[in-house]
Amino acid sequence: MMILKVAWRNIWRSRVRSLVVIGAVLIGVWSFIAMMALSLGMTGGYVDNAIRYQTSHIQIHHPEFNEDKELAFMIEDDLTEDLEAKSEIVSTAYRSIANGMIRSSRSARGVAIKGVIPEQEERLSQISEKIVEGTYFQEDKNNQIIVSRELAEKLKVRLRKKVVIQFQDLNKEIVASSFRIVGMFSTGNTMADLASVFVLQDDLNELIGKDNALHEIAMIIKDVEQLENVQQDLKSTYPDLLIENYREIAPDVQLYESQIYVSLSILLAIFMLALIFGIINTMLMAVLERTRELGMLMAIGMNRIRVFFMIVMETLMLGIIGAPLGMLIGWLTVKYLNRTGIDLSGFAKGIERFGMDTVIYPSLDTEMYLQLMVSVLITALLASVYPAIKAIRLRPMEAIRKL
Amino acid sequence: MAVIITEQIEKIYNPDKVPVHALRGVDLEIDEGEFTAIVGPSGSGKTTLLNIIGGLDTPTKGKVYIAGTDISTLSGNGMINFRKDHIGFIFQSYNLIPVLTARENVEFIMMLQKKSKKERDQRANELLDAVGLHDKKNKRPMELSGGQQQRVAVARALASKPSFILADEPTANLDSQSTADLLDMMAELNREEGMTFVFSTHDQRVIDRARRVITLIDGKIAKDEVR
Ligand SMILES: Nc1ncnc2c1ncn2[C@@H]1O[C@H](COP(=O)(O)OP(=O)(O)OP(=O)(O)O)[C@@H](O)[C@H]1O
C-alpha cells in the first residue's frame, strides 16, 4: 500500500533522529529481557533450592505437628503402598523428627533432628550431593550424624568429632545420646542449613522410644503443573492429615515469586512511559516540520482518516522496528548467560543466607518475549495518537500560507 | 458551461482584532476550457480568491459553486474528498511528496481515488511523457530542477481528472526559460485536452499568454478582459 510506503520512507528522512528512537527501543528491550531473565533466574534458583533441600513438592504431617513440633503428633496411617501406587509421585521420603538440642563441648543450639532413611533422601532431597566434608551415611555404623558446615562452625566441632543430641521423648523425659559427625553439608541456604541435622531413622526412633515413629512424608512429583491435583487427591484420601504444597510450607517462596513479578511490571511500566515520551517527542517534531507538506496533502485530497493512518503507521514502525532486534540480542544474551551462569559470589555472603545460589542461570520463556512485543506495540500505538491528532488538526490553508 | 461561479464573495481576516478586508464582493464566472490569469498588485487578494475557489478557505460572505455544487455545504472531510475529485492544485513550491519519485507522486493522487494499479501506472506514464519527463520518472523531487518539479505537479494535478486546475503563482520560483516551457505545456494541455486553468501571476510574460485576464485591486475586480 502506498501510504505505508510513504510512512516507511518518512521515517528515514531524519535518519539520526529516528535511529535514536530505534536504538532506545532496542536497548530498552534488550536490557529489559536481560533483567527479566536475571530476576527469574534468581527466583527460579531460589524456588528450586527450597524445593530440593527443604520443602519438596508436597509434605504430609499430623495436623498439629507444625504448630507444636511435638513428638506425639505422628502420622499413624500407613501410606506406603498407596503412595507407591501413584504414578505422579516420583519419590518419597519418610522421616521422624525430634526438636531438641545439639551440644558440643563448646556450645549448644536448638535444631530439628531428622531421622531419615538414607536411600530415600538420596533420591528426594539430594543432600547427599551437597556433602562438602566427610561422607554421606555409611552402612553398618550406629549413631552417625550429618550436620551443616555452618552448624559445625557454630558448635566449634570438626569432622569425626562427637556431639550430643537431646530432646524430650514421648513420656516428656529428657533423652540424650552422642553421635559422631560423619559428614557436613552446605546447600547454600545458611538459615535453613543451621536449622536441621540428619541422623538415621532407626537411631532416632530408638531414642524416641517408638520404632515406627513417623512425622513427615515428603514427596517429589513428576509434573509441577499437577501439584494442586495431586495435593487435592491426597487430601480427599486422607482428610485427617495435613497435606501441604511447597508454597504453603514456605510462604516466602510464593511471596518472592509474586514480588519479582510486581517489580518487573513496574519496571516495564516505567520503560514504556519513557518510550512513549520519546516517541511522541520525535513524531511531534516530524509532524511540525512537515506542516506544509501535510497541508499540501490535505489540499490535493488526502483526507483526515488517511493522514491519521499515515502518522499512526509511521509511529508504529518507528516504535517497533527496534524491538525484534533488541529481542534477538536479548535472547542471545540470555542464552549465553544461561550457559555460563553469572557468578555472584562477590556478594554471596549476603545472598547465600537467603537461600539463593551464588551462580545464577538467567532464563526466559518464549511467552515473555511475546508479552514484551505486545507491550512495545501497545506503547507505540498509544504514542501515535497525539502526533496523529496534531497532524489532522492542521488547517491546510494555513499550512500552505506559510509557503 | 461554468465550472466556477462566485457570488459576492467577501473575505475579512481577523474580524475581531484588526480586520483585513481582503475581498470586497467578487462576482466571477469561469467556463470550461478557459485559460485565465488573475493579476493585481501584491495584497490585492489573488491568493485569497484562489484559496476560496479551491475550498481551502471559506468566504466571510457570498457563495462558491464548483461544478454545480455549493461548496459551503461540504464538511471538513467532505471538502477534502471533493477537492481530490474536482480540483487540481499547483502551488508555488512544496507541491510534491519528497519521499516519492515523480511517478509515485503522480500515482499517489490516483491511489487516493482508489484507481487500480494498472490504470495508475499507465496514466502516470502517459502524463509524465506529456510533460516531457519521460527520462525522470524515477527521480525524487530533490533530484529535479524547480521547473521539472512544477511539471510533475502539473502531471499530478491532471492525473485526478479534475474539473479545473488552480495555480497560485506557479512560475514564481522559475527562471525565464522554465517559465516559458511550463506555460507552453499548460497552454498545450488547455488547447488539446480542454483542461481549464486558472492561475495568478505577477509576471508580464505569463500574463501575455493568458486568454482572459482578471485584474484585482483592493479585493475587487477592476478589469476583466478576454483576448
Ligand atoms: N491569514 C491571513 N490573516 C490576515 N490577513 C491576511 C491573511 N492572508 C492574507 N491576508 C491579507 O489579505 C490581503 C490579501 O492577501 P493575498 O495573499 O490574497 O494577496 P495576494 O494578491 O495574493 O498578494 P501577493 O501578490 O503578495 O501574493 C492582504 O492585505 C494580506 O495581508
Ligand SMILES: [Mg+2]
Ligand atoms: Mg498571493
